[in-house]
Amino acid sequence: MSTKEAAPWESPTQEQTAGEVSNRILTICRAQREALDWEMQHDPRVFMVGEDISGFGGVFGTADGLGDKFGHDRVIDMPISETGFIGMATGAAMEGMRPVIELAYVDFIGVCYNSIVNYAAKTHFMSGGQLKVPMVLLTGTGGGYSNAAQHSQCLHATLAHMPGLKVVSPTNAYDAKGMMHAAIRDDNFVVFLVHKGASGVGFMGPVIKTTLNEVPTEDYTVPFGKIRVYREGSDVTLVGVGLAVHHALQAADELAKDGVSAEVVDLRSLVPLDRDGIMASVRKTGRLVVVDEDYQSYGVSGEVIASVVERDPTVLKAPAHRVCVPDVSIPFSRPLENFVLPLPGRIVAAVRSVMGMDKAT
Amino acid sequence: MYEVMVRSRAFDDRLTEKYWVEKKPIFSFSAGPLPGELHTSHGQEPIGAGVCGALTPDDMITTGHRPHHVAVARGVNLKEMTAEIFGKKTGLSGGRGGHMHIYDKRVNFSSSGIIGEGLGPAAGMALARRMQKRPGVALSFIGEGGVNQGAFHEVMNIVGIMKLPFICVIEDNKYAVTTHKSASTATERNSDRAACYGMTGEFVSGNDPDLIFAATERALERARSGKGGTILEIETARLLGHFMGDPAGYITGERKAYQVDPIPEYRRRLILEGVLTDVQAIALETQVIREVDEAMQFAAESPYPDPESALNCTFSDQQDMSKPFLETELF
Numbered sequence: 160m161s162t163k164e165a166a167p168w169e170s171p172t173q174e175q176t177a178g179e180v181s182n183r184i185l186t187i188c189r190a191q192r193e194a195l196d197w198e199m200q201h202d203p204r205v206f207m208v209g210e211d212i213s214g215f216g217g218v219f220g221t222a223d224g225l226g227d228k229f230g231h232d233r234v235i236d237m238p239i240s241e242t243g244f245i246g247m248a249t250g251a252a253m254e255g256m257r258p259v260i261e262l263a264y265v266d267f268i269g270v271c272y273n274s275i276v277n278y279a280a281k282t283h284f285m286s287g288g289q290l291k292v293p294m295v296l297l298t299g300t301g302g303g304y305s306n307a308a309q310h311s312q313c314l315h316a317t318l319a320h321m322p323g324l325k326v327v328s329p330t331n332a333y334d335a336k337g338m339m340h341a342a343i344r345d346d347n348f349v350v351f352l353v354h355k356g357a358s359g360v361g362f363m364g365p366v367i368k369t370t371l372n373e374v375p376t377e378d379y380t381v382p383f384g385k386i387r388v389y390r391e392g393s394d395v396t397l398v399g400v401g402l403a404v405h406h407a408l409q410a411a412d413e414l415a416k417d418g419v420s421a422e423v424v425d426l427r428s429l430v431p432l433d434r435d436g437i438m439a440s441v442r443k444t445g446r447l448v449v450v451d452e453d454y455q456s457y458g459v460s461g462e463v464i465a466s467v468v469e470r471d472p473t474v475l476k477a478p479a480h481r482v483c484v485p486d487v488s489i490p491f492s493r494p495l496e497n498f499v500l501p502l503p504g505r506i507v508a509a510v511r512s513v514m515g516m517d518k519a520t
Numbered sequence: 521m522y523e524v525m526v527r528s529r530a531f532d533d534r535l536t537e538k539y540w541v542e543k544k545p546i547f548s549f550s551a552g553p554l555p556g557e558l559h560t561s562h563g564q565e566p567i568g569a570g571v572c573g574a575l576t577p578d579d580m581i582t583t584g585h586r587p588h589h590v591a592v593a594r595g596v597n598l599k600e601m602t603a604e605i606f607g608k609k610t611g612l613s614g615g616r617g618g619h620m621h622i623y624d625k626r627v628n629f630s631s632s633g634i635i636g637e638g639l640g641p642a643a644g645m646a647l648a649r650r651m652q653k654r655p656g657v658a659l660s661f662i663g664e665g666g667v668n669q670g671a672f673h674e675v676m677n678i679v680g681i682m683k684l685p686f687i688c689v690i691e692d693n694k695y696a697v698t699t700h701k702s703a704s705t706a707t708e709r710n711s712d713r714a715a716c717y718g719m720t721g722e723f724v725s726g727n728d729p730d731l732i733f734a735a736t737e738r739a740l741e742r743a744r745s746g747k748g749g750t751i752l753e754i755e756t757a758r759l760l761g762h763f764m765g766d767p768a769g770y771i772t773g774e775r776k777a778y779q780v781d782p783i784p785e786y787r788r789r790l791i792l793e794g795v796l797t798d799v800q801a802i803a804l805e806t807q808v809i810r811e812v813d814e815a816m817q818f819a820a821e822s823p824y825p826d827p828e829s830a831l832n833c834t835f836s837d838q839q840d841m842s843k844p845f846l847e848t849e850l851f
Contacts, residue, residue: 243674246640247647254648277634278641286623287613288833322834346836
């Protein structure tokens with residue numbers, strides 16, 4: 160079984176999907192499903208638990224067909240008892256299995272947070288390394304589709320804050336497959352966040368083209384803790400996670416028309432966080448705008464800025480900016496929701512401010 | 521089983537002595553050689569001895585914030601557990617866990633300080649063994665107060681659906697910290713709840729290790745023969761407060777009279793029945809106290825961990841990612 164490091168990846172252009180006929184251009188959902196399928200095929204320790212996964216394939220189709228292929232006692236439908244089945248997955252992992260849990264919406268961690276942070280995340284530490292908890296919690300994040308405050312959150316910081324959790328979020332199909340392989344093979348508890356808007360799931364409308372790319376048929380891993388530079392630039396660094404990266408790419412296109420060269424950085428992994436990679440980009444551009452669909456305060460955006468200014472506050476030519484959800488719950492009504500999300504228009508405005516362009520006009 | 525009960529009691533007695541060092545006249549959790557909260561098992565020893573006496577090495581245990589009697593009975597390494605409780609480098613977890621968080625993988629033992637949270641992991645261990653086609657029944661110990669956690673309902677229902685080899689041991693000492701069972705629990709017997717979950721309910725009163733042993737054997741037999749899980753409710757005693765330093769002034773009158781020390785009772789009976797002579801009992805007690813003292817001495821003489829070791833063990837050091845899985849002996 161050959162495994163290779165993530166190959167240098169080129170940003171797909173919009174023409175790539177339209178012009179090139181390839182059945183290997185996949186959505187995030189399909190790509191991560193391939194990794195799950197491969198790992199279940201090759202590793203008898205891997206199994207899945209979740210709601211509506213075995214027959215239905217999961218709300219996002221991640222387990223599509225896996226129940227029939229591997230059996231319903233290996234792709235296990237659970238009752239609506241997240242504390243129960245996440246606790247069970249933890250125990251199974253402690254006994255040598257490699258469970259993959261599907262928790263459809265990250266918002267639901269409210270009902271099982273204790274089993275995640277007080278048990279699963281702390282077992283390796285509290286046991287002094289005697290017991291490992293190698294498992295994956297796969298869950299959907301984000302809003303933008305009028306599903307209101309309880310089905311639209313990202314909760315990046317809520318998870319990344321907790322010691323003992325690796326927290327990752329792929330933004331394209333190639334990364335999704337490689338990161339899913341890496342997550343399942345990791346000896347730790349990995350929270351695998353996929354923004355619903357980026358995942359390519361049917362009910363979210365047209366697929367965002369920058370999430371699609373060519374995915375190798377063989378298995379490979381994309382290691383955690385390395386940023387991906389989607390687009391190189393020289394004037395400002397746009398750091399994002401999840402769907403925000405694609406908003407930033409759109410903003411960068413817009414800014415290019417004004418002659419602003421924006422570098423777009425995808426964190427890919429919140430824990431571990433590639434502070435060196437962020438620093439290298441900001442050192443190059445001298446300006447920083449962080450885009451995060453999570454609540455603004457006490458979050459990833461502040462952490463990114465802190466990791467720059469802790470190292471060298473003189474690197475910034477202008478104050479850093481944050482484009483996040485302004486510490487309110489996600490509203491239902493479309494104009495209200497669009498107002499609070501970090502959409503491209505807000506990113507463009509933030510960059511203009513950082514560049515001093517708002518004062519010039 | 522008498523020996524196990526005495527060992528557990530001697531262990532808790534010694535810990536209690538050490539606990540009060542430097543905590544008088546001004547009580548502070550953080551003071552002295554044994555800091556933190558301490559929940560001893562005085563009165564609950566028959567459960568550890570009776571249940572664990574019936575187990576095989578394959579069986580698995582998760583328990584809660586009051587773990588000593590179960591840990592001692594399960595054969596958790598006494599010296600390393602003592603060192604852990606004193607926060608020493610030689611402790612089971614190098615001082616990261618403390619008395620509520622006792623882990624000894626060698627005997628399939630884990631404990632957690634959050635009420636009810638050991639239930640899911642135990643059921644998952646049972647599921648893992650089934651998938652691995654390996655023997656082993658999982659047991660989770662919980663108090664009568666913990667039964668009111670949502671986790672109990674969720675996990676028991678799943679155990680019932682999947683007919684897992686699982687035993688939920690309810691240690692009913694009548695008090696959830698200060699709240700009496702009559703104020704916390706709508707049903708008289710928690711084992712009656714088994715009917716809702718497709719499990720078998722067993723109720724054992726009298727805090728008698730022989731009856732507990734027999735009930736555990738029945739539950740194990742059901743679990744091993746595919747007949748599913750058991751809710752094993754055991755009435756026991758809590759002779760002291762919830763934690764050391766709690767004078768338990770709220771336990772009065774009849775309710776105080778209920779809390780009978782099971783060890784002298786059992787000793788009397790064994791001698792009466794001719795199982796044990798007084799001389800044998802004294803020899804056994806002396807031997808057990810010596811073992812416990814050796815463990816205390818081991819802990820006292822052990823160094824504290826390097827402070828920087830606090831930074832280790834949050835994550836497992838990574839294996840070789842290129843291997844999708846290790847050739848495992850599990851299957």
